[in-house]
Amino acid sequence: MSTAIATTAGDLRRLAGRALRHEARTPDALMVNIALPVIIMLLFVYVFGGAITTGSSGLAYVDFVVPAVLLMAGGYGAALTAVSISREMTGGMIDRFRTLPISGWVVPAGFVVASVVRSVVATAIALAVAIALGFRPSASLAEGALVLALVFGYVLAVSAVAALWGLFVxxxxAAEAFSFMVIFFPYVSDGVVPAETMPGPLRGFAEHQPTTPIVEALRALLLDQPMGNAGWLSAIWLTAAVLISVPVAAVLFRRRTAR
Incomplete structure (x- = not known):
């Protein structure tokens, strides 16, 4: 059993490394992945920041919006997993993998691991830019660890759903449409503008969609504020996304690669 686990782990490491090398060979896509969230942050802080109030939170706008931009940075890169998997499924590379003595689920899992690594790096760069723009987190060491865990969980969940989407379409x-959906959700949440300022139906959606508690939990951790229900709601949403997406993606992969 231990030999089988070690072999599978080695296969997963090699496939994830292969996916990361492909990213390195397409610097234009890599730069978009890193630059897009930074551009969005600059736009919000310097163009819209003076006209947007943060409602009852009383925060400076840069402090208010940074958690949402961090999710955009991690989520956009994770969403590209759908495109990578779809390209492999339609380009014939999967047929070559089928001739190798590897577990079928390791192939999409390799893309997910690579996505997590890439997206966490993009999020770290976005945070560094935010600090340069005046964002001053006051999180303790323990809260900083929870921030890392939450960002990692979000990227993992989006990557898992993206893998499912890439296998489905x-x-x-069609796979590229998933990136738009991931970027769209933080806009209609409590991340860019306070949900309390939105009209009725839109406010109801913003308050009950999964991005809002994740943004609020990140904001509370980074700024050392009360978290309320945001923490456990975030954990429920992220855990459910992974637990549902992974087995369904495995079934879809087996069906699409069956002769």
Whole structure:
């Protein structure tokens, strides 16, 4: 059993490394992954920041919006997993993998691992830019560890759902639509503007969609504020996304690669 686990772990490491090398060979896509959240942050802070109030929170806008931008940074890179998997499924590379003595689920899992590594780096760069713009987190060491865990969990959940989407759709163009959905959700949450300022139906959606508690939990941890229900709601959403997406993606992969 230990030999089988070690072999599978080695296969997963090699496939994740392969995916990361592919990213390194397409610097334009890599730069977009890193630059897009930074551009969004600059736009919000310097263009819209003076016109947007943060409602009852009383926070400076840069402090208010940074958690949402961090999710955009990690989520956009994670969402690209759908495109990578769709490209492999339609480009014939999966047929070559099927001739190798590896577990089928390791192939999409390799893309998920690579996505987590890439997206966590992009999030760290976005945080560094935010600090340069005046963001001053006051998190303790324990709260900082929870921030890392929450960002990691979010990236993992989005990557898992992206893998499922990439296996479900039949073209890379359809797979690319997932990136738009991931970028869209933070806008209609409590991340960019306070949900309390939105009209009725939109406010109801913003308050009950999964991105809002994650943003609020990040904001509370980074700024050492009360978290309320945001922490356990975030854990429920992220855990459910992974536990549902992973087995369904495994079934889809087996069906699409069956002869």
């Amino acid at each position: 039949r073209s890379t163009q």
